[in-house]
Amino acid sequence: MGATADERLLRALYREHGGPLLGYVLRLTGGDRPQAEDVVQETLLRAWRHPEALSGRPVRPWLFTVARNLVVDAHRARRARPPETGIDEQVVGTPGVDDIDRALESWTVAEALSDLSPSHRAVLVQTFYQGRSVAEAARVLGIPPGTVKSRTYYALRALRLALEERGLAP
Structure with a gap:
């Protein structure tokens, strides 16, 4: 059957x-x-x-x-x-519930970041995690500041999609 x-x-x-x-x-x-x-x-x-x-x-x-x-x-x-x-x-x-929630979100964000292209991940790490300005990130990455700006824009869009796939973003 x-x-x-x-x-x-x-x-x-x-x-x-x-x-x-x-x-x-x-x-x-x-x-x-x-x-x-x-x-x-x-x-x-x-x-x-x-x-x-x-x-x-x-x-x-x-x-x-x-x-x-x-x-x-x-x-x-x-x-x-x-x-x-x-x-x-x-x-x-x-750990408390808030600690567990933060850890779960951190794992989810780290997993989503790993799905990004290396160039997108690099600009996000430099600008958001390292706290560098566009000019500083451009110097560290060896690319023009305009490229840092555009890659950051597209990297954030890709990250948002990756987080939405995991049910984390609205």
């Missing part, structure tokens, strides 16, 4: 997005593969339950956003439960 339309949809989603989604969630969970696999499974299950959410929009950003929300929700749920035995020293050193 052939697969139903729902089964074909789920298989197609997994085939096309499963690998990148698992890699993304592994980074979010600090390499906890069982937890990452559970998050990917739950993310795909939600896509299967709500196919209307996938129509008329890019699928991958939606999947990445759902996965990120699941990881954050799981972290918050663990923190909300009272400890089973006294105060554990490991729990005391656990």
Whole structure:
């Protein structure tokens, strides 16, 4: 007997997005593969339950956003439960939710930056991360200031698209 339309949809989603989604969630969970696999499974299950959410929009950003929300929700749920035995020293050193959110965003931005061309990445690193002016960045990179300006413009556009694909930009 052939697969139903729902089964074909789920298989197609997994085939096309499963690998990148698992890699993304592994980074979010600090390499906890069982937890990452559970998050990917739950993310795909939600896509299967709500196919209307996938129509008329890019699928991958939606999947990445759902996965990120699941990881954050799981972290918050663990923190909300009272400890089973006294105060554990490991729990005391656990970063707060804001720290986790910032770390997740940092990983996502770093991943998006790695998708940019080397020339675009270089101008953004010089101007935003190193805090250099256009003239200073031009000197360091050995290119004219006008090139720094235009590359920065196009690099920011490319970065915004890369972040939107990951569900981070509005």
